[in-house]
Amino acid sequence: MSIKTVGIIGAGTMGNGIAQACAVSGIDAVMLDINDAAVQKGVATISGSLDRLVKKEKMTAEQKAAAMARVRATTQMADMKGVDIVIEAATENLGLKLKILKDIEAAIGADTVIASNTSSISITQLAAATGRPDKFIGMHFFNPVPMMALVELIRGLQTSDETHAKVEALAKALGKSPITVKNNPGFVVNRILCPMINEAIFVFAEGLASAEEIDAGMKLGCNHPIGPLALADMIGLDTMLAVMNVFYEGFNDSKYRPAPLLKEMVAAGYLGRKGRGSGSLRLPKVLRKSSALAARRSRPAARDCRGRRAASRRSGAGLRGRAR
Ligand SMILES: NC(=O)c1ccc[n+]([C@@H]2O[C@H](COP(=O)([O-])OP(=O)(O)OC[C@H]3O[C@@H](n4cnc5c(N)ncnc54)[C@H](O)[C@@H]3O)[C@@H](O)[C@H]2O)c1
Numbered sequence: 001m002s003i004k005t006v007g008i009i010g011a012g013t014m015g016n017g018i019a020q021a022c023a024v025s026g027i028d029a030v031m032l033d034i035n036d037a038a039v040q041k042g043v044a045t046i047s048g049s050l051d052r053l054v055k056k057e058k059m060t061a062e063q064k065a066a067a068m069a070r071v072r073a074t075t076q077m078a079d080m081k082g083v084d085i086v087i088e089a090a091t092e093n094l095g096l097k098l099k100i101l102k103d104i105e106a107a108i109g110a111d112t113v114i115a116s117n118t119s120s121i122s123i124t125q126l127a128a129a130t131g132r133p134d135k136f137i138g139m140h141f142f143n144p145v146p147m148m149a150l151v152e153l154i155r156g157l158q159t160s161d162e163t164h165a166k167v168e169a170l171a172k173a174l175g176k177s178p179i180t181v182k183n184n185p186g187f188v189v190n191r192i193l194c195p196m197i198n199e200a201i202f203v204f205a206e207g208l209a210s211a212e213e214i215d216a217g218m219k220l221g222c223n224h225p226i227g228p229l230a231l232a233d234m235i236g237l238d239t240m241l242a243v244m245n246v247f248y249e250g251f252n253d254s255k256y257r258p259a260p261l262l263k264e265m266v267a268a269g270y271l272g273r274k275g276r277g278s279g280s281l282r283l284p285k286v287l288r289k290s291s292a293l294a295a296r297r298s299r300p301a302a303r304d305c306r307g308r309r310a311a312s313r314r315s316g317a318g319l320r321g322r323a324r
Contacts, residue, residue, distance in 0.1 A: 003170050004028060007083035008109070009100055010090035011042025011073070014117050018087055020046045021174045023067040024059075024146070030072045030079055039073040046071060062147050080107045084159050087139055087172060089117040097121060098129050105131060115139035119190065120246045124156035125182045133158035140187060141176075151176040156183050179231060185250030186243065194243045197235075200228035201259040232262075233272035241266050252270025 005021050008015050013032040018043065019029040022064040033039040049145050050067060053059040059067075071078070080086055084106050090096060104114060113135045116126055127136035138154025151171040155164060164180065171178035200214050209217065215227020240262060247256035251293065265271075 003084040003166070003173065005030060005083045006170070007080040007086040007104075009030065009086065009088045009104065011039045012089070012091070013143060014145060015089040016042035016045045018117070018141055018142070019071050020049055020067070020146050021141075021176075023070040024050075024063075024069070024173060026230065027170075027173065028070045030074060030083055032077065035075060039075060041144075043073050044073060048269050077103045077107045081109075083112065084109065085113045085115060085166070085251060087115045087117060089141075092119060092121070094121055094125075096221050097126060101126065102203075104211050104240055111135070113137065115167055117141055120186065120243060122156075122185075123154045124158065124201060127156040127158045134160040135163050137163050137234055138183070138187070139167055139171070142189075149175075150176045151178045151185050152190065153178050153180045154183050154187050155180065163202060185246050191247070194240060194247070195256060196241060197228045197232045198244050198256075198259050198262065201232065201262050204229065205259060205261040233271070234237070237266050237271045238264060 005028040008019050008022075008029055008031045011019070011031050015031060015033070019031040022029040024045070031039060031042055033042060047064075050059060050064040054064050081123065086102055086108060088097060088100055088104065090100055097116065101114065108114075110132070113129065115133070115137050116123065118126070119140065123136070123138040127133040130136055134274060136156060137159045137240075138152065138156070140154060141153040142148035142150050151174075153167055153171065168178050168180070179188070184191065185283060186194065200218070203209065204211055204214055208214075211229050215229050218224045218227050226234070241258050244256060244258035244262070248254075248258065314315055
């Protein structure tokens with residue numbers, strides 16, 4: 001059975017991206033959020049995104065209008081009745097997701113598949129909380145959804161082959177390239193990516209190279225499109241710390257311990273692009289400040305003096321005051 005209508009719970013960053021991907025692929029999207037303002041914000045984001053594609057001549061105005069007509073915004077769970085599959089893309093919170101799953105199940109047919117876009121919550125655990133664990137799967141899109149080709153399909157212990165095949169077909173219909181992985185903290189891509197970024201922060205804190213050199217090294221030496229420190233800045237340092245803590249606790253393995261500098265920066269309110277202040281808090285710049293701090297703590301006298309001067313000149317009392 002081909003999928004004609006997808007229900008999407010959450011109209012935020014991921015939810016509206018998934019709705020856009022459906023709509024431009026000719027699939028109807030019923031997008032739900034908690035109130036009108038939230039759901040209309042999601043619709044406006046899709047419209048703005050498609051406008052940019054029209055401007056770049058990657059889509060005609062008629063195609064945009066046809067895609068927008070496929071997006072139905074709602075705040076009523078009852079509108080999920082009759083959809084072929086529901087993708088849960090609400091805020092990352094276990095209690096919230098468990099409540100949403102109950103509400104979804106009360107609205108949809110017994111055979112309808114539910115997928116969750118969670119980044120870190122166990123698919124097996126979520127599946128077990130539903131009355132249809134075999135029809136539950138992880139569908140982990142990447143941000144920004146319309147641009148990123150990958151979807152990780154995460155099979156819980158209970159996920160049936162039929163459910164997997166259905167969701168794999170949907171991912172392909174959206175123009176994505178799915179990979180299938182087993183349920184595990186961080187699944188596959190974040191399991192590899194986040195420890196690498198964390199290690200880059202360790203390397204920086206040890207003073208092995210400047211932030212710019214670390215990023216240049218990974219771009220030029222490994223062909224990464226963006227350096228690990230700049231990527232941490234984009235992801236958000238609080239998110240990075242939360243993910244590392246999920247690994248650390250989920251695997252009970254010290255190899256996943258978050259870099260102390262990462263913890264310290266989050267404690268200071270330095271979260272990357274979304275952090276306090278403006279873009280001037282971009283990670284490499286903040287790390288330069290922290291570098292001076294680290295240098296003062298661990299290096300011999302000559303460098304210690306340079307570090308202290310740099311720290312007091314660049315970062316003022318904020319970082320030093322909080323770091324103690
Ligand atoms: N942002 C990313 O880069 C990314 C990447 C992959 C997966 N994810 C996952 O996708 C999910 C959503 O993340 P996001 O970045 O879009 O978050 P977001 O904060 O941008 O959007 C979440 C939306 O969920 C809505 N919501 C909250 N409670 C709800 C409810 N009861 N019913 C309906 N909607 C509700 C919020 O109002 C909000 O609009 C999370 O599970 C996250 O882990 C995020």
